[in-house]
Amino acid sequence: MMKLYNYFRSSASFRVRIALELKGLPYQYVPVHLARGEHREAEFVALAPEGLVPLLELDDGTRLSQSMAIIEFLDETHRSPPLLPSEPLARARVRALAQIVACEIHPLNNLRVLQYLKRELGASEEAKNTWYRHWVRLGLEAFERQLAQQPPTRFCAGEAPTLADCLLVPQIFNARRFECDLSSLPRTLAAFDACMALPAFQRAQPSACPDFEP
């Protein structure tokens, strides 16, 4: 059985959990407690040269990193249900939506960056939260404008979840945790709600994880 090294609150981990659940693929959940720094311990770094979760270990021991790369691998090796459309232009749109989250929002707001702001730059709690909300707002407004250029669909790109939904949902969880104003994002939130109505997304969410802490 595949092993997923991950952490309930890591949104990159959450993306991969969603893909595994949508594909119906069983996996062993191996918790790595980021807030306690377990990802920096020698035992984990020996497995994961980047020292990051998620890390997916296949049956033969091969290990894969980077959440979008893992999800595309799962999609290429377990085709049903597909997480990318078949037509190149439609695939590009789905990937671009995913990359707004993965390249424009999340990297600025993950735990190690927030710690750097506080420890190295002496940012106050308020300045840190303002930073967080600034990048969430910029990124999700761009996401919303991209959705608004297409006819309405149930999910981000069509009538079934795609890679874009796997990325969006954890980002909305984070945005809500930091009390970001999401009122200008109707299409984005409609897609989020459609996702959260599905058992796969419910099973993948932080509160359903074995290492969950309230």
Add this chain to the structure above:
Amino acid sequence: MMKLYNYFRSSASFRVRIALELKGLPYQYVPVHLARGEHREAEFVALAPEGLVPLLELDDGTRLSQSMAIIEFLDETHRSPPLLPSEPLARARVRALAQIVACEIHPLNNLRVLQYLKRELGASEEAKNTWYRHWVRLGLEAFERQLAQQPPTRFCAGEAPTLADCLLVPQIFNARRFECDLSSLPRTLAAFDACMALPAFQRAQPSACPDFEP
């Protein structure tokens, strides 16, 4: 002919220029001067909802954003030479390398983030440069460790350039501009040197762009 809205110093633009050159695809270079804020002007935002370069406009007027999504689109629609291997596991490794740059390094070091550090958080020039070098070091060391897990190859993943090389090369240009210490990255720099020996990478570099400023 395709149009590429871009900027000589934007490393995300540089990635796409490399892919276009490797594929031998002609394109019209449309400069968008980021340092003068042209990407925030109404005329450009009407084309690019994210207000970001690169933006690729196809012959039929369709516009694509996000550099990795654009490169994968070009690869799927113009197969030769391929920028991704054909085997899923090898593809996952190439994408993961690309994503170390695109998700772990570059988002923390682009112009708007550095401006935020200075203007909103009052970071000194020195603190800003320390931030820059910190994320470059963390990311490229992870990149190097990933390369070191595989047998040596001429480029990042094999004997021809891939998506990973398209992402790596602009990042090394940036790292050198900020005088980052790259001495612990032999495999990474060997791949960089192999790339820069090719005319496609030479033609795509900032100093070869029509809007280049020394």
